[in-house]
Amino acid sequence: MSRESAFISIQNVEKYFGSFRAIDNVSMDIGHGEFFSLLGASGCGKTTLLRMLAGFENPSSGEIFIDGQPMSEVPPHMRPVNMVFQSYAIFPHLNVRDNIAYGLRKQKLPKAKRNEMVDEMLELIKLPDYGDRKANELSGGQRQRIALARALILRPKVLLLDEPLGALDKQLREQMQLELRQLQRTVGITFVFVTHDQEEALTLSDRIAVMAQGRVLQLDSPSGLYERPKSRDVASFIGTMNFFEGRVKQANGTGITVEAQGLGQVTVPASEGNWAKGDTVHLAMRPEKLALSDEEPETGMGRARGTLQNAAYLGERSHYFVKLDGLESPVAVSAQNRFDGELLASEGGDVWLSWRDSAAVILPAS
């Protein structure tokens, strides 16, 4: 994304709390109407970054631009952003209606117009009959929607969401994910979404910035992050990944051949990056990119022979762990449980692992 089309531009931002560096030279651009996620474990700096967008924290150095305007001199109540707090921060002394209309005071609207806008919002969040309820009579999911409505009624340029689904149970969370995505498409506002839940980030986002220790490890689309992680940290944070230590044997225009522990020689497409002969690397493969069979697979596939250590049946899929010679930890394989291609081998039996060339990713050895 080019600088010009960036709607939010974070440029060389650092943040210190005392001597602790919460944000370490972060730069990124977020486009207009994008659903953008900041993903990372707790303490990685994602919430700090969000709070800096809202104006509750100021960068120690660097600058944040929203819609072309530098934000460092703009206090929170003057910024064109609104936030949905992790705790929702619903005003407990006001009813739902007054909560949603809270930010409208300054617009000095006639009462009828105000009511109309609130009704519209109540309709949008699918709580049309809840206007007169007190905040403490609402469930977690309902509060979350009120918090959304309260922010969206002001038509912000950016909506900031701080783990808004974290407090909900699994079923409600999945439902809210869908609704959130749909809502974002309807209103067309830029969403910046903070979460530690990688699945949630993958489901919702247009792009994701994976953060750790105040830095951005990788900024990419969900499939980019999953299929082509740039580092071992990203690869293991998102989903499950098998890693094989290895060394580049040959690299040319047609492909890169890696001698990987346990797998033997694996050749991947040349587009996998610039590697030279002799580089120590990690070869990474997702469990579902590996196939398991009782008999030797057809030619044209990479293959390795191993022992089935254990198998876990999970309903729609099974997880297998296969021990390969020369590898300490077993290789994880995930397979759909279809009626054909059932695996006959029992635990302790011999099996074949196979994969396509494009299944493997080469990562720098850290």
Add this chain to the structure above:
Amino acid sequence: MRVESYIRKPNRPLQLYAVIFLIVLYVPVLFLPLFSFNDSLYVRFPLEGFTTRWYIDLFQRDAVWNALWNSVRVGASVAVISTIFGIFAAKAITRYRLPGKGPIVSFIMLPLVVPLIIFGVALLVLLSQLGVPLSLYTVAIGHLIICLPFSIAVLIPRFEGFDASIEEASADLGENAWWTFWRVTLPMVGPGVLSSLMLTFTVSFDEFILAFFLTGTQPTLPMYIWGQLRFPQEFPSVLALSSLIIVTSFIIVFLGQWINSGATFAANKEKKA
């Protein structure tokens, strides 16, 4: 048979202790109303018959009404001023990262434990050095010093009881500091404010030692009572007056506590939901 954990088991000695504690605390106080209805000048058993004449006598004295009015004026002003200061102090203590917060808080709370006679003497010395004549104003200044810690002590839990992100949400929705305080903070700490007003009023209303040092020509109610003690024939009226003060103070303090705890309960219920 069910064996109950000692944590839940009713503890007889502890119950007995509680009862004795309450008796020691309040029985002496109960003698005041008892003898205030006694038809005799002298405080002694046996009681000689029921009368309300000491009360009626009380209501007919202008001096009582003047002293009462003085105390109410001082009490109300002190309550309002110390509660306003208390709100700001409690907000600062709970919301901002202050260097040396711990020592500052203990320092503010110190008047609760320093003997009042020391404050009384110190203020008297200071005021006479400055040439300030003693009046109800000087009494109020003295009372402010002892009421502020009470106010802060009541208000700090109210501020701690609600999530700071609620104030942030208000800022985020476009309100500046003043409007956030008016629309969110004050309603949230409202019960604490009411409770603080009541408590500080009571403290000031009942206070004697500082008033003793700092009163000018207009006595507060406790000062009036003190003055009356010299006249034996006035003693039953003093008992009547004291009884009224005790009852009123009890009502105000309990009301304040009840409002505050009711709100705390509601806040907790809301947190759980």
